[in-house]
Amino acid sequence: MTTQNYQNLQAASKADNTLLGVTLPTLNPAHLAVESYQVDFQQAKTAIADFKATQGWVMYRDALTREIQAPSRSDLIEAEYSNGTDTLTIKLIAHDRYQVNKMTMQNAQDTMLYKTQTMPVQARLGSELFITYRLWYVQGAEGETLGKWQPYAQQFIGFTEEQ
Known part of the structure; x- marks a missing residue:
């Protein structure tokens, strides 16, 4: 159709x-253009800081929080950040390995x-x-x-x- x-x-x-x-x-x-790559925790924190989010949420092993800055805790499971038009998603896929997707x-x-x-x-x-x-x-x-x-x-x- x-x-x-x-x-x-x-x-x-x-x-x-x-x-x-x-x-x-x-x-x-x-x-929607999607850029995907895999990184360690420190590189994921850098990607989040560089993204300059205006809104976001983060899931840790024991909490779900609203945050826009890079997580200070290393037990990050999943996170989504937005600047109003673009999105950055972070997902734990193995020990100290994260899948990063930037959607534009x-x-x-x-x-x-x-x-x-x-x-x-x-x-x-x-x-x-x-x-x-x-x-x-x-x-x-x-x-x-x-x-x-x-x-x-x-x-x-x-x-x-x-x-």
């Missing part, structure tokens, strides 16, 4: 949701779309707090996925007090 066809169908479902039984989400054309949104491209989703977070991060992600889809180019929109990535955008 082309982007234009989907947008027409989405607009029709928004005007009358009995047409399909649901209102389809708004999907926005754009491109670029100009529109017909083979990728995203929708923005906001949902409540766990009370330990703050009551009445919501988290926002972009859910990315890529259009298949060959075989069984040709023309079909497939899940591609989830990109942390930040926290908000309103849904």
Whole structure:
């Protein structure tokens, strides 16, 4: 399905949701560039400091916290940071080995779309707090996925007090 066809169908479902039984989400054309590499803990801290996040969360073995600076504790399991448009994710994959993914949104491209989703977070991060992600889809180019929109990535955008 082309982007234009989907947008027409989405607009029709928004005007009358009995047409399909649901209102389809708004999907926005754009491109997500993902740079991936593996590092040790000290290099992960450097990548976080260089990113200059405005929002973020960090999971340690015994805590889940909101942070924007590089972690001071070495028991980091996973973290996501955002500067409002770009995202840096850090994930423990082995002893002192971390997978780093830097996601950068670029100009529109017909083979990728995203929708923005906001949902409540766990009370330990703050009551009445919501988290926002972009859910990315890529259009298949060959075989069984040709023309079909497939899940591609989830990109942390930040926290908000309103849904």
